[in-house]
Amino acid sequence: MNLQPVKFKLTPWKEVISGIIGYFPGKMVILEKFWQKMEFQFSFPQGERDSRHDTKNLPQRLKRFGIYPREARVYNETNKEWTGGKMTLLTKRQRDILALLIKEEEYVTVKQIAARFGIAERTVRYDLRWIECWLRENGSGLLKTAGCAGTIDRSAQDFDAERFREALNDIHHRALSAAERRFTILLYLFLEPEAITLRQIAERLNVCKNTVVSDMDAVDGQLAQAGLRLERKIHYGFSLAGAETAIRGFYIRTVLDGLARNLISEAHLLVWLKAASPGQLSAIIDEVESELRVEYSDSAKKELYISLLVAAHRVLNGRLLPDGPEDGEREDGYRQLDRLYDTWAAGHRIAMPRGELAYIRQIFRGAKLANDRNDIGDPAASDAETMLLCQQMIDDARCYLGLDLQNDLELVHGLRTHLKIAVHRLRHNLSVSNPLTDQVKFQMPFFFEMSKKIIAKYEGRIGAAVPDDETAYIAMYFGAAFERSLCSGFMPTALVVCGGGVATSGLLITRLKVMLPEIKLIGPVPAEKIAATLAGTAVDFIIATAPVKGLGKEVVRVNPLLENDDLTRIKTLIFRNSSRKQLQYLSDRNLREAEERWExxxxxxxxxxxxxxxxxxxxxxxxxxxxxxxxxxxxxxxxxxxxxxxxxxxxxxxxxxxxxxxxxxxxxxxxxxxxxxxxxxxxxxxxxxxxxxxxxxxxxxxxxxxxxxxxxxxxxxxxxxxxxxxxxxxxxxxxxxxxxxx
Structure with missing residues (x-):
């Protein structure tokens, strides 16, 4: 359906609620609230246009009131121009609903969608009308039956679900949320070779200038936290200011965060960065791994990949790093990196100065390792420094945990390897990103706070402040060592109650020991002996094959053959009981006043x-x-x-x-x-x-x-x-x- 905007009379009241009104088949009127305003737009099916309405000068009149329609032209990031006609934009919720319809090949009911997204059924029907418009514009439609939301029309010979998913990921095809707009603005500031104006940003995002002004204040705050600033020049626009290494580090973190939050897809990122032959960059990373005899973590590979693209784009825009002193003798792997990356860049007509190659080497030296098969890396003096730092931090942890972890070789080797890379990254102002930071703060608060206090003692020696992302990594090492050290004391004890014969009980015990070797088992005993067993033995919960009274203990009933659901419920109890024992231990360590009483x-x-x-x-x-x-x-x-x-x-x-x-x-x-x-x-x-x-x-x-x-x-x-x-x-x-x- 082609939606054609038409003119209407605006009321003279300043308090007027502006909005979008769309006329759809069946004479349906729709109101959509945006940015504490309502944007009005009349739209008619083809052949039903009312001659009384005139579209002349409508866009200019609407923009005076900060009103923009939810139909937009497509801005081609490659050619830097607007292409095609108008298209319907979808909000994030509408895109999520459409993604569900693409995934589910069967009919989906309005009630199911409402329950899935926690919204009213009336809201679902409203969203489906926008989705239907979008589908028709993209050569498909929505098949509906009575009582059902419907399913996507897949009858066309050229129907391609992947093409729809790609279109949904394109930033310029969306009615962007505030987070999406601000992420996109950051990309514009980074990628544009020159300054960019408010008007240019507003037109590309299909919003009014006032919205962009509000977003720019938030963007300015994000940049300030990274030690960067936003320069504003009248008649010239906005541009970034700050150290080039800081700018790159901030944008590498921003892009990785955007990919993790689905604010942009990797395919569209490559278009924005004008990246050609991206597979060659992955091959470069693989070859450096082989030369250095190391294995980078998956997250590190993605970061290295983005870093190579970002460096090439900045060089292409004339944003160069200064040539510094040579970093001494380079390992064969890093010489190979220089050669491969320089060859890739030359193939794309990008001349890589010496300072750029040195920057890329620093990025690779700071990449997180999944496995290090040798000692290639920093000189021996630096290795001795990190070994001393590792030992001192483990000694500090003993004061908090009451445990000597110096003999935990897994902790010593893992923390030493991590600190060697972490210190390098911090001293060279390289970005640090940890996708588990919030989860560590939430689930391991004691270890996070302990690690924060320990690492703060050594920030002067490191020469840089340690961010929360790095602290969370260290907390994970100490948390794992703590669990290894006291795992036998924290693992729960389960009483197995089985009323079957020897064969049944023997099979159950055997499967429990094989599938859950960490748990301590008592039994099997018949139901009538539960009370006597609990009286003489400390038990955390009961595993039973028939209904029993737990006498104050949690009971999980299982099939003697142990199905997947049974294992899941037992693992939940294991986690809960071991976590409770850890909390009790740490509470005892934290509260020194053994004789104090409180209410x-x-x-x-x-x-x-x-x-x-x-x-x-x-x-x-x-x-x-x-x-x-x-x-x-x-x-x-x-x-x-x-x-x-x-x-x-x-x-x-x-x-x-x-x-x-x-x-x-x-x-x-x-x-x-x-x-x-x-x-x-x-x-x-x-x-x-x-x-x-x-x-x-x-x-x-x-x-x-x-x-x-x-x-x-x-x-x-x-x-x-x-x-x-x-x-x-x-x-x-x-x-x-x-x-x-x-």
Whole structure:
């Protein structure tokens, strides 16, 4: 369908809500809200145009009011020109729905889509009308039946689902979100050889200048954090200013983040960077690996690949690095790198100066290794330096963990290799990116804070501040060593209850030992001996082949043949119990006052403790629990949303004590002071979107660092026999405020 914009009369009121109105078959009128405005656009099917409406001067009149239609021309990034006619743009949600329809070859109902994306069915039907327009413009359509959303018309001979996916990934085919616009603006600033004006950006993004002005303020803040600045010149436009190495490092991180967040596809990135023969760059990386006898990690290979493209593009735009002193004798692998990259660049008519080749060598020296088959790398003096740094950091960790990890060869070798590369990257201002940083902060807060304090002691020696991404890597090394050192003490003990014969019980025990060798097993015993066994043996949970009473222990019922679902449920219990034991150990290490007594009322004020709260879902439960802390000003609304996002991203990992959710997020997400709140639920709720866990108690805690002392104290109270049940059953505050760690 061709949508044709038509003129309409604008009201004289300044408070007018502007919007897009589209006329579709069936006389359907649609309103779409954008940027706190509404943009109006009449559109008619072919042959139904009303002669009373005139399109003359419409674009100019609309732009005066900051109004742009959701039909756009296509900006060709290669030719730097607008091509083709108008096309319908889709929002991110609409693109996600279309991606689902492309993936599912069968009919999908409106109800299924609404449940999948958490929106109303009415909203789904609205989105489907835009999707149908987009499909018709791209040579397809939407097949519908009564009660169904439909499926994509795949009847055309040239139908190609991959072509649709590529079109959806093209930035210029989207109604961009704020994050997408700002990412695209950063790319424009980096890739343009000259300055770029507000008008040029607005036209390419199909938004008004006021929107771009707002985005530029946010972009300026991002650049400032990276030590860069945005230069504004009247009648000239915007350009970047800062050290060239800093600019490249920032954009390598930005591009990697954009790829990870699906803000741009790799195919379209290659178009933007004018990259030809990208396969040759991958071959260069492979050959350097072979020459140096190392294996780069997958993430490092992607970073090296982007770095080579970025360097070539900057040279092409005349943004050169100065020639520095030669870096001494180079290994054969790096000489091969110089030759291969110089040959690739020459084939694309790019002359690589000496400073550029030296920069590429620095990038490769700082790449993260998956395997190092020799000692090729830094000189012996640098290796001795990193070995000393490694030993000192491991000694520091002993003070926090109470463990001597110097004999953990896996830790010593891994941390030493990592520090050698990390110190090189930090000293040469090379970008550091860790996709697991937020997850480490969320799931390993103690180790992150410990590593942060340890590495801070050596920043002067390193000569650079250590970012959180690097700290998270170090925390992962210490966390893994901690689990290896005490794995036998933290691994749970399970009682196996089987009422079958010898063959059945023998098969179950054998399969458990083969598939879950880390778990300690007792039994098998018949159901009538459960009580006697629990009386004399410490057991964490019970694995049973028939319904049994657990006498206060969690029970997981399994098929004697151990199906996949059975293993998943057992692994969940293993993770929960081992995590709880780790938390208890670290709480004991953190709280030195062995004789001190404290009560629940000292940790959680009465106004932050609510009993028998009625909540519809786990999201509402987190919000209800966090509300008193919001009112006190201890946390921000951003922190509450970050806690919910953490559950969506990482699952119910905070349920490490049965039926208790310890909800939290990273301190920088909005913690103003250390705080605790608690609610009990009238009815249990399942937490998480997958691998759901039943919860009766929700605790929200916030800490200015990643070592919340109040939480450690609360854990000691919960450890006391009977305290958790008393909290669950409490009907009044006075029944639990005096609960203590004694």
């Amino acid at each position: 629940l009322g000292e940790l959680i004020p009465r106004e932050a403790l609510n009993l028998n709260v009625e909540c519809k879902n786990w999201q509402q439960a987190i919000r209800c629990c966090g509300q008193p802390l919001l009112e006190q000003g201890a946390i921000t609304e951003q922190y509450v949303e970050a806690m919910i996002k953490a559950v969506l991203d990482y699952g119910p990992y905070m349920v490490i004590i049965p039926e208790i959710a310890l909800a939290h997020a990273a301190p920088e997400k909005g913690v103003r002071r250390e705080c605790l709140s608690l609610i009990t639920l009238r009815q249990p709720l399942q937490f998480g979107e997958k691998n759901k866990e039943w919860v009766r108690i929700v605790i929200v805690f916030g800490a200015r660092n990643h070592q919340p002392e109040q939480l450690h104290r609360l854990v000691k109270i919960l450890e006391q026999p009977g305290n958790i049940e008393r909290i669950k059953e409490a009907a009044a505050h006075d029944q639990i405020m005096r609960l203590s760690n004694r």
